[in-house]
Amino acid sequence: MPTIATKLIRWQTQHGRHHLPWQGTRDPYAIWLSEIMLQQTQVITVIPYYQRFIQRFPSIAHLALAPQDDVLACWSGLGYYSRARNLSHAAQIIRQDYQSKFPQSIELIQELPGIGRSTAAAIAVFAFGQYAAILDGNVKRVFTRYFGIDGYPGKADVQKQLWHKANACLPKKTANQSIETYTQALMDLGSIVCTRSKPDCTSCPLQHNCVAHQENCTDKLPSPKPRKQLPKKETIFLMLIKQNKILLEKRPPSGIWGGLWCPLEISTSENTIAYCQQTYGLEVRPLGNISPLDHTFTHFKLKIHPHLLQVVSPNDALLQKGKWMALDDALESAIPTPVRKLLKRVILTDLVKTNG
Numbered sequence: 001m002p003t004i005a006t007k008l009i010r011w012q013t014q015h016g017r018h019h020l021p022w023q024g025t026r027d028p029y030a031i032w033l034s035e036i037m038l039q040q041t042q043v044i045t046v047i048p049y050y051q052r053f054i055q056r057f058p059s060i061a062h063l064a065l066a067p068q069d070d071v072l073a074c075w076s077g078l079g080y081y082s083r084a085r086n087l088s089h090a091a092q093i094i095r096q097d098y099q100s101k102f103p104q105s106i107e108l109i110q111e112l113p114g115i116g117r118s119t120a121a122a123i124a125v126f127a128f129g130q131y132a133a134i135l136d137g138n139v140k141r142v143f144t145r146y147f148g149i150d151g152y153p154g155k156a157d158v159q160k161q162l163w164h165k166a167n168a169c170l171p172k173k174t175a176n177q178s179i180e181t182y183t184q185a186l187m188d189l190g191s192i193v194c195t196r197s198k199p200d201c202t203s204c205p206l207q208h209n210c211v212a213h214q215e216n217c218t219d220k221l222p223s224p225k226p227r228k229q230l231p232k233k234e235t236i237f238l239m240l241i242k243q244n245k246i247l248l249e250k251r252p253p254s255g256i257w258g259g260l261w262c263p264l265e266i267s268t269s270e271n272t273i274a275y276c277q278q279t280y281g282l283e284v285r286p287l288g289n290i291s292p293l294d295h296t297f298t299h300f301k302l303k304i305h306p307h308l309l310q311v312v313s314p315n316d317a318l319l320q321k322g323k324w325m326a327l328d329d330a331l332e333s334a335i336p337t338p339v340r341k342l343l344k345r346v347i348l349t350d351l352v353k354t355n356g
């Protein structure tokens with residue numbers, strides 16, 4: 001009977017994806033970048049970001065020498081910004097410790113910031129042809145269904161079982177089967193056939209031995225994450241406008257939106273106008289209403305109340321705290337998605353042009 005690897009390799013050759021921009025190369029930098037961008041993000045979203053990024057930073061050395069602000073600006077809109085900060089940091093380590101040559105050992109790759117076990121294995125497979133198992137979110141879904149493994153895949157004991165299966169399913173080196181094609185097959189199957197909802201089991205090369213398919217329980221596997229109510233937080237963004245420009249400040253390098261440009265943030269318990277006066281000696285007047293914006297992080301929900309205010313007194317101290325940017329320039333800067341949405345709302349109101 002053909003092994004799972006044989007079936008997958010055969011299927012990938014006929015039905016898999018062969019023309020993604022990061023395929024057909026052994027360049028570990030290109031492969032690393034695509035793997036990081038593809039974490040929590042769909043291929044269709046990643047493609048234009050990947051192309052722009054690789055054009056702007058064509059090598060590890062270029063990335064290592066680029067200011068982090070430029071890297072974040074190029075990443076802006078893709079979310080999960082720690083990925084971009086880690087890329088930048090890892091590129092600097094590769095430049096300093098490995099003379100800009102990507103390390104080949106999986107252990108060394110995994111020591112770089114932002115690279116976990118599965119990503120390290122994927123880079124080692126595609127760049128160096130090493131035999132190693134991957135286990136990203138899509139592959140976990142395929143294996144939990146195929147082997148009928150219960151329990152949330154994020155749990156340590158379930159992960160352990162899955163890694164065991166992932167290693168056991170690898171093609172045999174002796175059979176001369178392509179590890180690259182096998183690995184790509186798993187990725188493709190999870191992405192285009194064994195999808196989260198409504199998997200296309202009739203097109204799947206694994207259907208005859210798949211437990212979830214045979215037992216008609218594909219909707220139950222993988223087991224969902226145990227539900228936890230996310231805490232809710234609220235905050236005020238001071239959208240300070242002066243001469244058609246908005247004041248943005250760079251957030252500290254770690255934490256939420258680390259290193260990105262945002263409006264000044266204050267507690268909802270503050271009176272905005274009094275706060276500006278007392279904290280910055282700044283006279284402001286309300287410029288109009290922008291509706292609140294809800295944003296969900298992995299560990300809490302945030303309601304942002306944007307207060308659009310026109311500055312009517314000059315203040316140098318504030319100039320040092322942040323940067324006054326024209327709205328169009330701000331949209332091109334390293335800003336998080338909620339700020340981008342708020343700036344677009346401000347532009348739509350036209351209040352800034354008329355009064356700012």
Ligand code: SF4
Pocket residue numbers: 142145146193194195199200201204205206207208210211212213218
């Ligand atoms: S048969 Fe269906 S559930 Fe099983 S691996 Fe294939 S697509 Fe997924």
